[in-house]
Amino acid sequence: MTTRAKHEHLLMRYLDGRLTEAETRELSAWLREDAVARAWLRDVAGQVVALGDLAREQRWQSPKPEVAGVELISARFSRTAWLALAASVVVLGCAVAFWFDGRHGTSSVVVEIEDVTGALNWTGPTGELRTGLTRGQQLSAGMFETASEGAMAQLRFTDGTRVTLGNRTEVALAEDRQKQLRLKAGLLAFEVLPQPPGRPLLVRTPTAMLEVLGTVFTVTAGADQTTLNVEEGRVRLERLTDGEVLDVTSQQTAVATLGQTERFQASTGSAPPVRWRTFTQPPEASWKGDWQPASGAEPAFVRAVPCVAGQREDGMPVYQLGITARGNGAHLVTLGPDSVLRLRWRTAQPASLRVMLGVQKADGRFGGNFEVRIPKETTQPGKDGWRTAVISLGEFRPLIQKHPAPPERGQVSLIFITSSTDDTELQVAELAIEPSGSTKN
Amino acid sequence: MALSQEIIVRVLFAARSRLSAAAWLVVRDAQAAEDIFQNVSVKALTKGVPFEQEAQLLSWAHVTVRHEAIDWLRRQRTGLVPLEVDVLELLEAEWAAEPTSGPRVDALRECLELAPAEGRRLLELRYFEGRQCEEVARATGLGLEAVYQRLSRLHRALKTCIERRLTTDEATFSSAPP
Numbered sequence: 001m002t003t004r005a006k007h008e009h010l011l012m013r014y015l016d017g018r019l020t021e022a023e024t025r026e027l028s029a030w031l032r033e034d035a036v037a038r039a040w041l042r043d044v045a046g047q048v049v050a051l052g053d054l055a056r057e058q059r060w061q062s063p064k065p066e067v068a069g070v071e072l073i074s075a076r077f078s079r080t081a082w083l084a085l086a087a088s089v090v091v092l093g094c095a096v097a098f099w100f101d102g103r104h105g106t107s108s109v110v111v112e113i114e115d116v117t118g119a120l121n122w123t124g125p126t127g128e129l130r131t132g133l134t135r136g137q138q139l140s141a142g143m144f145e146t147a148s149e150g151a152m153a154q155l156r157f158t159d160g161t162r163v164t165l166g167n168r169t170e171v172a173l174a175e176d177r178q179k180q181l182r183l184k185a186g187l188l189a190f191e192v193l194p195q196p197p198g199r200p201l202l203v204r205t206p207t208a209m210l211e212v213l214g215t216v217f218t219v220t221a222g223a224d225q226t227t228l229n230v231e232e233g234r235v236r237l238e239r240l241t242d243g244e245v246l247d248v249t250s251q252q253t254a255v256a257t258l259g260q261t262e263r264f265q266a267s268t269g270s271a272p273p274v275r276w277r278t279f280t281q282p283p284e285a286s287w288k289g290d291w292q293p294a295s296g297a298e299p300a301f302v303r304a305v306p307c308v309a310g311q312r313e314d315g316m317p318v319y320q321l322g323i324t325a326r327g328n329g330a331h332l333v334t335l336g337p338d339s340v341l342r343l344r345w346r347t348a349q350p351a352s353l354r355v356m357l358g359v360q361k362a363d364g365r366f367g368g369n370f371e372v373r374i375p376k377e378t379t380q381p382g383k384d385g386w387r388t389a390v391i392s393l394g395e396f397r398p399l400i401q402k403h404p405a406p407p408e409r410g411q412v413s414l415i416f417i418t419s420s421t422d423d424t425e426l427q428v429a430e431l432a433i434e435p436s437g438s439t440k441n
Numbered sequence: 442m443a444l445s446q447e448i449i450v451r452v453l454f455a456a457r458s459r460l461s462a463a464a465w466l467v468v469r470d471a472q473a474a475e476d477i478f479q480n481v482s483v484k485a486l487t488k489g490v491p492f493e494q495e496a497q498l499l500s501w502a503h504v505t506v507r508h509e510a511i512d513w514l515r516r517q518r519t520g521l522v523p524l525e526v527d528v529l530e531l532l533e534a535e536w537a538a539e540p541t542s543g544p545r546v547d548a549l550r551e552c553l554e555l556a557p558a559e560g561r562r563l564l565e566l567r568y569f570e571g572r573q574c575e576e577v578a579r580a581t582g583l584g585l586e587a588v589y590q591r592l593s594r595l596h597r598a599l600k601t602c603i604e605r606r607l608t609t610d611e612a613t614f615s616s617a618p619p
Contacts, residue, residue, distance in 0.1 A: 011569045012589040014524070016574040017469050021522045028525035031532075042539075045462035047603075048568055050549045052471040055569040305451045318479075321452060345582055350547060376547070 007034075011041060109138040110175045111155040114162070117369045117399050118151025119310055120144065127242045141174035146186070147418045148308045149288070150325050154366050161191045161201065163187040164366040166220075167326065167414055178202065188414070189218045189365055192233075202235075208256035211236040216363050217248075222286075226256045231363040231374060238265050252349055266295065271362065276333035277342075277432035278325060288324035289428070297384070299344075304426040309418065322418035323428055331411035333433045340392050343374070343417070345431035350376040351424040353389075357396060358414030361407045368403025370396035386429060392436065442490030444498060451483050452495045455504060457538045460506050462466035466532065467523045471571060496537075503533040506594045552602035560595050567592060 010027045013019050034339060047182075053094050056236050076376040113120070113135055124142045130177075133139075133153075146153055146169045153165045155175050157179060165171060169186025178199035181188070184206070194214035197407075205221035208421065215233025228237055230248045237246045239256040244264050248254045250267040280300050282291045289302035309320035325332060341355065349359040353374040359367040372395050380388040399405045412433060419426045444452070453460070453515070457478060465474035481502055485492070492498040507529055514521055523529065553561060559581075566577045578585045 008593055009586075009589060010594050012574075015469055016589070017519070017521050018574075019522065024522040024524065029525065031528045035535075038528075038535060040597075040600075041466065042459075042532060042536060043460065043600045045466045045551070046458055047596060047599055048471060049458050049461045049474070051564065051568040052475065054550055054553070056567075119503075236571055306447060321454065388487045 007037060007103040008040075011037070011044075015044065028109060036096075042181075044071050057383075062334055067380075093289075104272055108140055109158065110141050110161075110173065112136065112138045113153060114156045114404055114435060115154040115366065115400055116152070116166070118149070119140055119147040120151060120153045121147050127219065141172075142173045143170065145170045145304075148310045149322065150358055150369055152358060152369060159193055160246060161193045161195075162191040162365075164360075166360075180204075183219065183221045185222055187218065187220045189360060191216050205256075207240055207258055209240060210240040211238070216365070219362075224258045227253065228255075228387070229253050271334045271409070272327070272331045274334050274336050274339070275432075275434040276412075277430065277434065279429060279431055283325065286326060288322065292427075301427045301429040304419065304428075306416075307416070307418070321416050321424075321426065322416055323426070325415045325431065325432075326358075327411075327413045332415070334362075334410050335359065335406050335410045335412060336435055337393075337408075338436045340390050340436045341372075342388070342390050342430065342432040342434065343428065344386050344388045345417075345426060345428045346381065346387060347424035347426050349424055351419045351426070352376045353426070354418050355391070356399070356414070356416040357406070357412055358416075359403075359406050359410040360413050362409040362411065366403070366409045367407040368405075369399040370406060371399055373398045443603060444495070446486055448495075449485050449498060450482070452498055453485060454568065456502065459539070460502055463503060463533060463536065464506045464510045465528075467507065467529065468513050469521065471568065474510070474516075476515060477506055480509055481505045482501055499537060503537065506535070516541055539600065548603045548606040549599070551606055552599055556595065556598070560591070560598075563588065563591055564595060 005028050007027070010019065010023060010030070013155050014024065022299045031041065094129070107384055113133055116133060116135055119131070122130045122133055122139050122142045122144055124130075124140065130139075131147075144155070144165060146165050146167050149167060153166050154162060155165070155173075156162050156430070157175065161179065163173075163181070166187030166189070169188065170184040171188060172184070172187065178195070179201040181201075181203045182205075183203060188203070190201075190212065192212050192214050195201055195212070201212040203212070203219060205219065205226040206228040207221070210219060210228065212235050213233075215229040215235055217233070217235050218229045221227075226237075228235060228248055230250055230252050232250050233249055234249045237254055237256060238244070239246075241258055246254055246264060246266055246267045251268060253268070254264070255262070256264065275357050279291070279302050280294070282293075283289060283302060288305055288307045290305050291299060293301050294300040304321040304323050306319045307320070307322040307324055309322065310318045341357075343353070343355065345353065346411040350415075354371060355374070356369060356371045358369050361367040370393075372391055374389050374391070379389055381387045393406055396406070415431065415433075417426070417428060417431070444571075460481065461474045461478045464477040465471060468474055468477070484505060485498065485502060492501070509528075511523055514523060553564070556564070563577060563581065565579055566572050567574065572580070574588045575585055577583075577587045581588070583591070
């Protein structure tokens with residue numbers, strides 16, 4: 001065996017974890033002197049990391065067919081989250097005890113998780129934190145948070161009342177004599193079974209109090225506005241700034257803001273349009289993406305930015321570069337049987353894309369999350385570098401088996417787009433959902 | 442002016458391959474290397490010390506990856522001995538000077554498709570399934586030394602193929618012994 005062959009053999013045994021201390025010193029001495037060997041070692045290590053990425057990508061592309069959506073998500077975004085970066089924006093923790101006091105039962109089961117996709121966390125009144133919650137788990141009073149882009153969860157109270165948490169929703173939830181929820185931010189969709197007389201379900205937001213006896217409705221709240229959409233029944237809405245009360249009935253919508261000058265009234269709600277297109281104008285503040293205006297021949301576009309894509313087992317968020325569009329208080333678009341998603345994008349180097357849709361039923365209930373992968377091989381860039389894809393609804397695969405297809409007249413509340421390799425400088429110039437026969441312009 | 446959180450995330454993303462590779466050279470466990478990279482990323486965002494320049498951030502990240510990797514070995518009590526620190530530092534400095542951070546996954550995928558079936562099987566067992574070479578030898582009926590030799594040749598062939606793919610847009614694969 002030549003000296004080089006002997007050293008390469010030492011290297012392979014080092015990488016296999018089989019060198020003694022003395023052999024490792026010998027290897028170190030050789031590497032110290034041999035730049036070619038160091039270059040080879042660096043290259044092998046880089047290959048191993050890339051092979052790991054590829055293995056995880058292939059596992060993602062070939063998920064086990066029978067696993068639940070939550071398992072698919074966890075396989076993709078668990079400790080091994082490929083191309084992911086954990087960051088330190090954990091906002092969970094101690095702030096949840098604020099709402100719980102001795103009057104609320106805190107140890108008995110209040111809800112069971114019926115469905116979940118993405119990262120769902122729970123923090124109990126004493127600060128106990130549980131992350132990565134899964135279907136079937138039963139929990140007592142506490143703060144629930146859907147902590148990743150596209151995360152949604154459906155919870156069921158012991159009486160059968162259901163509440164669905166939209167993505168990036170924080171809500172404290174308790175039940176003693178009556179059900180009480182404090183929605184800090186995000187979206188809740190309710191199916192409330194008839195509640196005992198004198199004990200309505202209560203929902204408090206930063207700007208409103210809702211009192212419910214039995215109905216189907218959706219409430220969206222932020223720091224300065226609450227939007228209520230009632231599908232069936234009646235909800236009593238109180239604007240907190242002045243105590244004014246409004247009864248909102250079937251198919252009506254009302255908004256409670258911090259100001260008292262806005263008209264506080266119920267109006268007939270309408271479904272979102274069937275045609276929707278974006279990025280020619282600046283996106284809403286709650287969307288994720290760095291918008292650049294049109295310049296010369298260059299169209300306006302949105303550049304991918306870090307988004308919370310999932311969560312590690314230890315609760316740490318996992319970041320990916322992506323673009324998110326979400327409805328705030330309303331949904332983005334109503335799906336029809338012939339709806340297609342149209343996308344125009346470019347990347348610094350060829351890369352596959354993933355697009356996720358969060359969908360709700362026409363009555364506000366959770367309708368499932370759906371995902372499609374656009375392999376880089378299936379599109380060719382134009383002379384200007386932009387690629388275009390038109391994807392029918394049938395090409396999306398469900399992330400939760402319980403919701404195998406988008407519901408009829410489903411309404412899209414969230415779209416998340418990300419590239420499936422390292423930072424590829426993803427830019428999206430057009431994102432549209434519209435009937436397939438629509439002309440582009 | 443201190444780098445923003447977004448810039449920190451982008452810089453670390455761009456260097457992920459080499460930072461993870463540096464961790465792997467110490468721990469020789471792909472899962473642990475990925476976790477170490479993520480832990481270091483979290484530290485970069487939470488340590489409270491502002492990074493003024495990207496080079497400063499990357500230098501700090503390399504050192505922290507090395508410390509975390511060595512700590513991981515100690516905690517795991519694997520008995521694995523890492524390369525001596527000055528060699529690791531040398532490797533880090535050379536990594537930092539490289540224009541690219543490692544083989545692109547797309548090029549690697551194409552080169553793997555060109556690799557002979559037996560070679561692909563070896564790589565899958567060793568790196569997709571994370572088996573040690575002795576287990577690979579048992580699974581394939583090869584001797585341990587033969588596994589070392591073949592893996593060594595496969596790495597060399599992959600390197601050549603990836604470089605050709607990235608520079609000429611053509612991929613060819615040859616792992617025949619010289």
